Amino acid sequence: MAAPDKSNLPPLKLHVPEPKFRPGDTADFSGLGIPDAGVTPRPDESAAPDDMRDLAYGLVRVLDDDYRAVGPWDPRLSDEQLLEMLRTMALTRAFDERMFRAQRQGKTSFYMKCTGEEATSVAAAFALDREDMCFPSYRQQGILFARGYPMIEMMNQIFSNSGDKLKGRQLPIMYCSREDGFFTVSGNLATQYPQAVGWAMASAAKGDTRIAAAWTGEGSTAEGDFHSAATFAAVYNAPVIMNIVNNQWAISSFSGFAGGERTTFAARAVGYGIAGLRVDGNDALAVYAATQWAANRARTNNGPTIIEYFTYRSEAHSTSDDPNGYRSAQEREEWPLGDPIDRLKRHCIAKGIWDEERHAEQDKELAESVRATGKEAEKLGVLGHGMHQPFRTMFEDVFEDMPWHLKEQAEMAIAERKEKFPKGLPRGNG
Ligand SMILES: Cc1ncc(C[n+]2csc(CCOP(=O)(O)OP(=O)(O)O)c2C)c(N)n1
Structure with missing residues (x-):
């Protein structure tokens, strides 16, 4: 049989995605199509995924342009809950600021901030039960603040000092706390x-x-x-919430x-027959409400939820x-969903339970408490000052009985160091 004539077809070609704005470009997000706050319906927590597909393509929003909470997703939090959430988000930011500067001062090798994304971890943690298990990425330090993890432990790890309970074996910001339901990053x-799905199962x-x-x-x-x-x-039908930030x-x-040019990330849920929600991640009340919805759903055996923030x-x-090397510096200013802390602050002010003076005072107080804790942590050492975990600890804690080849390696390494430092090892190098 003769091969079909394909001479009239264009040559095949690939699409290579290109971001809309590069350095120096004017950022314009007017094409994003952001729905108004309050207009998205809130399905029953037992709704079938097929009956709520639209939510994977919409955007759940609670705070309107006047910072009032509107619509069916308003979680109706108490004044105390609102102010506590605001404080925890502000604390997360204050911590990030200080640790970022510590990296620039050479006190740690590496740091990652979550600026602008605080609501996606703090408000979600507020909506979960304290006993629920979190499987975070490296940008959810807000969960630890929401659960009251001691800040000094985080700093000790960041500085890789003698107080670091992980003994310098993790990247500075890859925390873990079994007691706080925070799985190792x-x-x-x-x-x-x-791991999260397996744990839920x-x-x-x-x-x-x-x-x-x-x-x-x-x-x-x-x-x-x-x-x-x-x-x-x-x-x-695992009892799990799968957040995509x-x-x-x-x-x-x-x-x-x-894949973001083709469809939403929440739409990943549709293909799996999972409930999918797409949520304004800079609206702490929407984040809280979505997590609460998904948690109730999971806890009543109605299945998993994928939430795109x-x-x-x-x-x-x-x-x-x-980022000045790869994206327009204007993007941040032009981002149409604002800043999560600023929006929650304005909501609290609009409700008459907060004001600018108190907020500024709180920011000062938080910065001061982070600074004071930082000074405490620094007493146990910072990067490169010798007050870190003893050298030999790198061979320990993996096997109950150290196998012969590790013993041999440890002895060799310690002997080498003794040769290098004949007048005695620098402080901390046991
Ligand atoms: C399996 C794997 N591939 C690549 C990397 C390198 N890497 C570290 S962070 C990162 C970007 C991740 O982006 P995203 O998932 O959108 O999270 P974000 O950093 O924006 O919070 C990459 C590619 C890695 N750590 N692990």
Whole structure:
């Protein structure tokens, strides 16, 4: 048979995504199509995923342009809850500011801020039960503040000093706290997703009432782990909340490289038959309400939820990159959903329970308490000052009985160091 004539077809070609704005460009987000606050319906927590597909393409918003809480998703929090959430978000920002400066001063090797994304961890943590298990990425330090984890422990780890309970074996910001339901942060993107689903399945298998919640960036949803986790969650109706923090950028790659030009990240849920919500991630009340909805759903055996938090990474990815090299500096100013702390503050002011003076005073007080704790932590050492964990600890704590090859390696390494420092080892190098 003769081959069909294809001479009239154009040559095949690929589409390579390109961000809308590069350095020097005017950023214009008017095409985003942001729905008004209050207009998105709130389905019953037991709604079938098929009956609520629109929510994966919309945007749940509670705070309107006058900073009033409107519509069916208003979680109706008490004044105390609102002010506590505001304070916790402000504390997270104050901590980030100080630790960022500490990195610039050479006191730590690395730091990652969550500026502009505080609501996606703090408000979510407020809506979960204290016993629920969190599987965060590296940008959810807000959960630890919401759960009262001691700030000094975080600093000791950041400074890799002698008080670091992880003994310098983790990256500075990859915390873990079993007591606070905060699973060890992994540097390998998206591994926390299958772990969260597995944990949730185990909780159900044991007949427990605790649920799991996981966070990942939108870039990481391109990893296979995200998709196998979603399959298991859907198949077994696992009691889990799968948060996607869409902050628009994965280091220097814009969201289009993870599929963001084609559809929303919440729409990933539709293909799996999972409930999907797309939420204004800079609206703390919307974040709270969405988490509460998904938590109630999971806790009553109505299944998992994928929540996309639409937000913006206001600052660099980490202390290792400079966004001026790859995106328009105007993006931050033009971001149409504002800043989560500023919006919650204005809501509290509009309600008559807060004012600018008290807010400024609180910011000062928080900065001062972070500074004071920082000074305490620095007494135990900072990077490069020798007051770190003894050298030999790198060989310990993996095996109950150290195997011969590690013993041999440790002895060799210690002997080498003794040769290098014949007058005695520098402080801290045991
Ligand atoms: C499996 C894996 N691939 C690549 C990296 C390198 N890496 C670290 S952070 C990052 C970007 C992740 O972006 P996103 O998931 O959107 O989260 P965000 O940093 O924006 O919060 C990359 C590619 C990694 N740590 N692990």
